[in-house]
Amino acid sequence: MSEWAQAVRQRLVSHDVDPTRHSAVIDELAQHLDERYAALLARGMAVSEARRTVAEELEDEALERELRRMERGQPPSSPAIGASPGSGVLSSLAQDLGYAARTLRSSPGFSAIAIITLALGVGMNTAIFSVLNAVMLRPLPYRDPDRLVRLFESNPQRGWPEFSVSHPNFLDWRAQTTRWDMLVATFADSVALVTDEGAEMLRGSRVTAEFLPALGVAPILGRNFTPDEVAVGATGRSVILTEGFWQRRFGRDPAVVGRTVTMNSAPHTIVGVLPRQFEWGDDLDVLLPLVLEPNRSRGDHVLTVFGRLKPTATLDQARAELTTIAANLGQQYPADNDGWSVRLRSFYDWLIPEQTRQSLVVLQGAVALVLLIACVNIANLLLARGAARQKELAIRVALGASRKRLLCHGAAESLLLALIGSAAGLVLAGATIRLLSSYGADIVPRLNEAHIDLTAIGFAVISGVASAALFGLMPSWQAARNDAGQVLSDGARGSTGGQTRQRLRRALTITEVAFSVALLVGAGLLVRSFSRLQKVDAGFDVDTVMTARVTLADRTAFDSNAKRAAFWQRVNAEVGALPGIVSVSSGSGVPLTPVGGTATELRVPGFTPPRGTQPSADWRVITPGYFKTLGIPLRGRDFTDGDGPMVGPSVIVSESLVRRYFPDQDPIGKAITPRTLGNRPHTIIGVAGDVRGRGLDRDPLPTIYFSAVATPAFGTMTVVWRSIGEGTAHVSAIREALRRIHPQVAMFDVRAINALLETSFAQRRFNVYLLTLFASVALVLAAIGLFGVMAYLVSQRTREIGVRLALGADRGQVFRLIIGRGVALASVGAVLGVGLALWLSRLMETLLFGVSPLDPITFAAVPTAMITIAAAACYVPARRAMRVDPVTALRAE
């Protein structure tokens, strides 16, 4: 062969020139160069110089352009004169990308499926990643958030690992520790704002003066509270407004500072306004000074405490020191503090609930699996197309294309796919995030902060390119490995190279099925948990009951227990008399609301608690009719208006309390001594059914109900009513009725119990929807993958099938053969997937309810469904195989 042919061939490698044209060009150019070389030598030129001169003959952009024009699929047109000549790596990259773009354009079906698949995978991953980033990875909106630590009193023996802090204990901590820059106490407190238009309830938080400095927040107007305003004995009549409230109520009036407003019947001076970014709990309206009470009971755990660690202190040091202080306080005040220690948690841990974090990690894992499946699918597609292009690749190898060059082509094609897929994925991610935020903003903290930013774009591109690397190189690598001679001599079927390829495709399909099965099992477990949860008996009527919080804004008019008790009695009478109201009552808290759940220790005569423990129960204060209104079964009797202080203290207890402290006894008529509300014996007059008041997924707590008539009556209660027809229809009538009792009464937080129930389901529903979505996508991808493999198999085996049919095989047999192949593949995948799921499902145990992570129903149903779908995916290829015409099939060879 010609000496210069190799050089010319090298030049052509990067161009996809039609093979016949290809060899003609090589022949012609090589011959010219041979002659030129010979002529130069004949002229007496040195060999090395002649070589260099001839080699230079091949260097010209015009040739490059012309060769590109010769590539397949190029429309004939005049050359672009004066196109800028490229050079080196960049030009070869640009060339490869250009080539890749043409290849993708020439098979639009393949490209569309690949890009959509990748966009789905990348888009979902980016969306979940953005959520994860916003919720868990991005710093909290406070200065140096990692030095902020939440502090609890802790008494794990009594079942209170994290408990609020009492006033005197907080004061002692603050006086004795050395590891903190600041310790802050807060206390959520609603206040009634009274204006000429009536009373409005504001969400407030009482805070010590260090609160804002500890968070690193400065007022945009006015000032923080002064030490005087929070000093022991101070009146606490200053108020700082949040930006939202300032806007809503004062129209952003800058002169608001210094103005006096009436809150809780007392004049308060506005001293400052907070910046918009300030964030603390739910939509706070105002901050008020927290005046600490050193003489309050140490058993009265009411404060939310956090602190800012000194830069030199570690969390462990701070914990050790506070544990010692708490132990000393326990010895000093054994009556209240014995058995109490401290627990510290970082702000992150505290603000982002464990369940949310767990969900997000599981979802990210799941969605990564979806991407992996997408990759496998695209690899499969590329392989199938690779089979079609096998000859062409083999010719290029035979003509001297280096393996590296082929890999470069493959890489360029994958890179282009990845970039387009990532871009489409980003668009999809943006839409998904908007959907998630609109749906889940109340469920997942900080979700509303999620958006597409540089990090998300980076994530999308990186995951897209990583995927491309994964799915793209495999087929090229395989092509490069193939023996070109063998492929070319292999006849039209290309079965030798096809064998390995088919094996690889089968392995990929099995992988895909396995991943899908694992995802489906995860989704199945969540769905089963969710349906279990919805079937749980809440213990109360969830359908027709409404709740609203009501507060007595005029504190002077209701300055005694008797007056307040009388008010709540009148609420029952007046609201109960409204047309359409079936039943009404009030409670210090109602099921599923976060307020009013308070725990107390108690003594039960005749019950000896295990060593080191103390009986305890939740307690509530209610008015007569509470059980009837909420549909809670009751034996014994309800409170009546006659259960006043004169009759002697009485309580109603829950079934679970009876089971625990009065096993196999009738408790009615017996006495218990709750520590709260006076620490005196109370006679049990009734036993109420258990209520899952903290959410359906949590066991009911033993509960004690006190009569609002007999105990220190509350200034704020939750009114519950049951009505004929829509509960909301009566809201304004009830509000009017309350105003008639006293004009300065505020009603707020009106909610239907079933809406509260929905809220308590929301996190789970969120998980179920997302995981089901991901699993469905995975299932569809796996089915597509399987379909592709089987369809290809059938097209490759048309001749074989034709022979079988010609030799008398039954068409049904052929049909069953193809279906059987598909089902076999799916079955292997399903078995592997079940194994994977057995391992993975344990990681999501905490997200399950009433279902074992090894739930046999899910583990049986999912593989069955998968195999059924696999059989369905094979149906079309199998039909096609069945209809093969033996004559045509054989003639085609």
Place this chain on the structure above:
Amino acid sequence: MTAIIDRILDRELKKGSAELVILALLDARPRHGYEISQIIEQRSEGEVKFKVASLYPLLYRLERRGWIAGTWVEKAGQRRRRYYRLTRDGRKVLAEQRKGWQRFVAAINRITETGNV
């Protein structure tokens, strides 16, 4: 400055004239690529050279336009060669280009002559 103008003029002239040159050379009889490059180099006394990487693209372009046609010719004891001949279209184009070229050269001459006065 002049160097740049020289280069541009050089490039444009070559580009415009290259097609003409090739068509003209094929007017007499069919020739193969190497022969064409040899003749150009000899007749221009080395002033004009076509290297492989610019000659063949030009040939392929002319062929694509249908002005010339290439055929493989095998002769005993020799490697096969591709001979290019002028087509009917090519002949028309050549006639036009010759006219155009003469007008162009005449115009340039007139300009440069008056410029010398």
